[in-house]
Amino acid sequence: MSGPRPVVLSGPSGAGKSTLLKRLMKEYEGVFGFSVSHTTRNPRPGEEDGKDYHFVTREKMQEAIDNNELIENAEFSGNMYGTSKSSIEDVQAQNLICILDVDIQGVRNIKETDLNPIYISIQPPSMEILEQRLRDRKTETEESLQKRLEAARIDMELSKEEGVFDLVIINDDLDEAYEKLKSVLIEEIQKVQDAKK
Ligand SMILES: Nc1nc2c(ncn2[C@@H]2O[C@H](COP(=O)(O)OP(=O)(O)O)[C@@H](O)[C@H]2O)c(=O)[nH]1
Ligand SMILES: Nc1ncnc2c1ncn2[C@@H]1O[C@H](COP(=O)(O)OP(=O)(O)O)[C@@H](O)[C@H]1O
Secondary structure (H helix, E strand, O other): OOOOOOOEEEEEOOOOHHHHHHHHHHHHHOEEOOEEEOOOOOOOOOOOEOOOEOOOHHHHHHHHHHOOOOEEEEEEEEEEEEEEHHHHHHHHHHOEEEEEOOOOHHHHHHOOOOOOOHHHHHHHOOOHHHHHHHHHHHOOOHHHHHHHHHHHHHHHHOOOOOOOEEEEEOOOOOHHHHHEEEEEHHHHHHHHHHOOO
């Protein structure tokens, strides 16, 4: 089926991916659909099973991997994450732009598939600001915060590599970052909106 091109958002934990994509999905209701990943991490307050993630045990995750249900999976900060084929198909069946939020390993693995998404990296202005935002978010223990910062250093290095991303957005001022994100997606957005007419 040739629907709209999916969009992969990647970048360090705390860079602002969820904030930006939630804003996008709110402004363009009925245009985007989120690919709900599987994860073994615990839900945060306010997160809903089946909406933010499918929260599963390691056993369940391994079962999904063994049954070939995932297009990619990775270990991040001590937890497993993965994208199921059905999470993407559910969105594409509705002719929506499928948004995936995956780490840099996910980006590499998705490049080996035939998904053909637009790859966008969201980056923080600096490590210091990233750390401050993660602390202010109050979702992490000191241990998981340190693991995320270590992963962020690696992500920031790898994302500089030529040709990995179609666009790198530095999320300094939120409104500016959001406008940049919108402008790169506006063609696909318009296609979906036209198809609805
Ligand atoms: N490879 C891969 N990474 C994922 C997937 N879902 C989420 N992630 C990444 O896992 C990392 C941690 O996500 P999360 O625990 O929600 O923390 P947060 O990014 O700090 O909000 C982020 O870099 C996500 O982009 C997935 O299905 N596959
Ligand atoms: N441009 C920005 N300026 C200040 N704070 C921001 C900005 N973008 C995001 N934040 C805040 O930083 C934290 C991390 O953002 P979040 O969207 O959860 O990141 P990610 O999904 O990439 O882990 C959140 O508390 C969010 O409100």
